[in-house]
Amino acid sequence: MDVREMTEEEFEIYRTRAVAEYAEEHVKVGDWEEEGALEKADAEFRSLLPDGVHTKEHHLFSICEGEKVIGMFWLAVIDKKKGWIYDIKLEESIRGKGYGKETMTEIDRLGKNLGIRTIRLHVFGHNHIARQLYEKAGYRETNVIMEKEL
Numbered sequence: 001m002d003v004r005e006m007t008e009e010e011f012e013i014y015r016t017r018a019v020a021e022y023a024e025e026h027v028k029v030g031d032w033e034e035e036g037a038l039e040k041a042d043a044e045f046r047s048l049l050p051d052g053v054h055t056k057e058h059h060l061f062s063i064c065e066g067e068k069v070i071g072m073f074w075l076a077v078i079d080k081k082k083g084w085i086y087d088i089k090l091e092e093s094i095r096g097k098g099y100g101k102e103t104m105t106e107i108d109r110l111g112k113n114l115g116i117r118t119i120r121l122h123v124f125g126h127n128h129i130a131r132q133l134y135e136k137a138g139y140r141e142t143n144v145i146m147e148k149e150l
Contacts, residue, residue: 083116104137
């Protein structure tokens with residue numbers, strides 16, 4: 001597995017897919033109505049990454065196996081000591097083969113190189129596989145939002 005900075009072409013492909021998935025997740029958990037969700041998601045991405053892959057303090061990486069891109073991650077420096085993982089994606093065909101663990105180790109290494117002391121991330125409650133990966137990588141819950149339908 002190799003990690004390198006994401007190209008502009010890869011970013012456009014990622015952004016299109018990520019905006020749709022982000023909107024879908026927010027609809028699924030009841031945060032947003034389906035109508036307008038795509039526009040909200042797109043607006044959030046544009047505000048976070050106004051200069052795409054060149055946005056200051058935001059680092060987007062492609063995860064490769066040989067020449068093939070098999071995933072990506074997005075790490076931001078929030079205040080010189082704190083980092084935030086905005087996204088991690090691995091192709092479904094390679095999940096469960098250790099790439100997630102290796103990606104988390106690489107994020108730690110890059111975070112240290114950037115001077116980050118702590119890293120946070122958000123994970124939707126229903127994403128049990130990702131939650132297990134993060135817990136095994138040493139992440140702990142710092143707050144929990146719970147909801148009940150009436």
